[in-house]
Amino acid sequence: MFEKIKKDFTTMTWVLIPVAIAINIAIGQIVVLLKLPVFLDSIGTVLVGIVAGPWAGALTGALSNTIWGLFNPDSLPWWPVAFFIGLVAGLCANAGLFKNWWKVILSGFLIALTAAIVSTPISVYLYGGITASGSSFITAYLLQTGQGVLSAVLSTGFLVEPVDKITTAMLAFVIVQGLSKRLVARFPRPENAEVESGNNTTQIIIALVVVVVVVALGFVVRNMLAG
Amino acid sequence: MHERLSFFVKRDSALHHLNPLTKIVLALSIILVSIFSPWYWTSHGLLLVVIVPLVFIGKVANEYFTSALRLILPAAGFIFFMQAFFQPIGQTVIFNFWFLDITQESLLFAFRIATRITVMISAFTLFLLTTHPSELMSDLTRRGLPPQFAYVIISTLQILPQMQAKAQTIIAAQRSRGLDTESTFFKRIGSVVPLVSPLVFGSLVEVEERAIAIEARGFTSKKAKTSLYEISDRSSDKFIRWGLVILVIISIVLKLWLS
Numbered sequence: 001m002f003e004k005i006k007k008d009f010t011t012m013t014w015v016l017i018p019v020a021i022a023i024n025i026a027i028g029q030i031v032v033l034l035k036l037p038v039f040l041d042s043i044g045t046v047l048v049g050i051v052a053g054p055w056a057g058a059l060t061g062a063l064s065n066t067i068w069g070l071f072n073p074d075s076l077p078w079w080p081v082a083f084f085i086g087l088v089a090g091l092c093a094n095a096g097l098f099k100n101w102w103k104v105i106l107s108g109f110l111i112a113l114t115a116a117i118v119s120t121p122i123s124v125y126l127y128g129g130i131t132a133s134g135s136s137f138i139t140a141y142l143l144q145t146g147q148g149v150l151s152a153v154l155s156t157g158f159l160v161e162p163v164d165k166i167t168t169a170m171l172a173f174v175i176v177q178g179l180s181k182r183l184v185a186r187f188p189r190p191e192n193a194e195v196e197s198g199n200n201t202t203q204i205i206i207a208l209v210v211v212v213v214v215v216a217l218g219f220v221v222r223n224m225l226a227g
Numbered sequence: 228m229h230e231r232l233s234f235f236v237k238r239d240s241a242l243h244h245l246n247p248l249t250k251i252v253l254a255l256s257i258i259l260v261s262i263f264s265p266w267y268w269t270s271h272g273l274l275l276v277v278i279v280p281l282v283f284i285g286k287v288a289n290e291y292f293t294s295a296l297r298l299i300l301p302a303a304g305f306i307f308f309m310q311a312f313f314q315p316i317g318q319t320v321i322f323n324f325w326f327l328d329i330t331q332e333s334l335l336f337a338f339r340i341a342t343r344i345t346v347m348i349s350a351f352t353l354f355l356l357t358t359h360p361s362e363l364m365s366d367l368t369r370r371g372l373p374p375q376f377a378y379v380i381i382s383t384l385q386i387l388p389q390m391q392a393k394a395q396t397i398i399a400a401q402r403s404r405g406l407d408t409e410s411t412f413f414k415r416i417g418s419v420v421p422l423v424s425p426l427v428f429g430s431l432v433e434v435e436e437r438a439i440a441i442e443a444r445g446f447t448s449k450k451a452k453t454s455l456y457e458i459s460d461r462s463s464d465k466f467i468r469w470g471l472v473i474l475v476i477i478s479i480v481l482k483l484w485l486s
Contacts, residue, residue, distance in 0.1 A: 009375070011441065011446055011447060012434065012435070012438045014375050014378060014379060015382075015434050016431075016434050018379050018383040019430050019431060019434055021379075021383045021386075022390050022430065023427055023430065026390055026394070026423075026426065027423065027427075030419065030423065034416065059379075063379060063383070067380065067383050069351070070234070071298075073298060073299070073302060073348040073351060074302055074344075076351070077347075126262075127306070127310070127340060128310065128314060128340060129314075130309045130310050130313045130314060131306075131309075136309055136313060140312070140315075143313065144315055175427060175428070178424075179428070179431060183431070183432065183434075183435060186435055
């Protein structure tokens with residue numbers, strides 16, 4: 001078991017992790033500036049999960065939130081969520097779920113379910129269900145209709161997370177496909193990123209179209225809920 | 228350019244001379260006690276009786292209160308309003324707006340959560356202000372943390388400012404060839420791809436070069452490395468650490484016993 005995990009942590013992996021954390025933070029901050037209806041703060045984590053396996057992804061996630069906590073203290077308590085995002089992304093990649101665009105939607109969905117389940121106890125225990133994120137508006141509404149805290153937080157998670165995590169998984173897939181084959185082959189698990197059918201340019205284009213559609217859907221849903 | 232992202236302020240104080248591990252244990256136990264303590268006023272007390280005096284002992288009052296105004300107050304204030312409005316508890320309605328009402332109970336609850344968040348962030352800020360990141364990492368490596376972890380953390384702190392500088396270069400370069408980066412919303416969205424993709428792909432391509440460079444300097448070598456700096460760890464440090472651990476255990480036991 002440990003020998004297997006150790007094999008994923010080559011020098012390439014150790015060097016990739018800081019870069020992935022920086023990508024998480026850089027893209028996450030740009031998205032905040034643009035006021036998009038997603039967070040996209042775990043693209044780097046999913047990326048490491050794909051090319052270096054689940055444990056490297058999990059480590060990236062946990063460290064990413066800890067370091068982000070230096071200048072955005074609110075992200076600190078959520079490190080277990082990021083840990084599981086990386087872990088599940090890596091497991092999906094090992095199962096071959098990052099090999100073409102519709103499988104990536106499936107892994108994005110699985111990551112979203114995990115994130116919703118893991119974040120619920122943190123949100124309920126630490127914040128009483130109402131966190132600093134904008135989606136707490138939905139939770140508050142559900143609480144007013146008489147639902148319990150646990151089920152209100154969980155249903156909000158199931159509503160909000162898929163949009164974000166499917167976009168994240170898609171963009172991580174696009175980045176991996178955009179890298180040269182020679183570079184990807186230097187990472188521990190290059191086979192996870194091989195495209196099954198068709199060439200990867202078409203896969204990239206389809207994936208980008210899916211991203212635009214999903215984000216647009218997110219916009220529509222948010223505006224419906226707000227108005 | 229090779230500036231490191233760090234909040235460390237070099238001063239000569241009792242807090243600065245403590246061992247880094249003692250300071251991290253101190254911050255964590257303040258956070259854990261404020262989460263687990265069964266009494267309503269514990270967090271408020273911790274803030275006034277423990278954190279504020281420590282800030283003055285550590286001689287970082289200026290820096291702490293600036294960051295409190297800039298970082299902590301907005302975060303805690305936002306949480307306070309969210310909680311006060313959205314928590315559906317309590318009977319005594321003070322203020323009503325649409326389907327949301329502020330009750331006496333929800334105000335008290337909001338005050339508690341907001342103070343708890345303030346305590347958590349303050350403890351962490353105090354630790355960052357008085358501890359140099361490299362000092363912390365070399366101390367933890369000496370105690371058995373794999374050196375690769377230390378590499379990841381220190382290297383991330385170095386890469387972030389570098390990436391910011393690179394982003395500025397890319398923005399300038401794309402503007403000089405006529406990319407619209409500051410007009411309407413949709414034009415700005417359209418300019419995200421030509422700005423972000425060189426940044427992301429550029430840094431990923433550098434990974435291989437970096438890996439070769441650090442491997443050539445013995446990164447994977449199993450031999451014990453010697454350190455340039457000695458980090459003090461006095462017996463008083465050990466005494467403080469164990470005292471804090473016992474305090475945390477007491478508060479968890481009290482919480483389980485009283486609830």
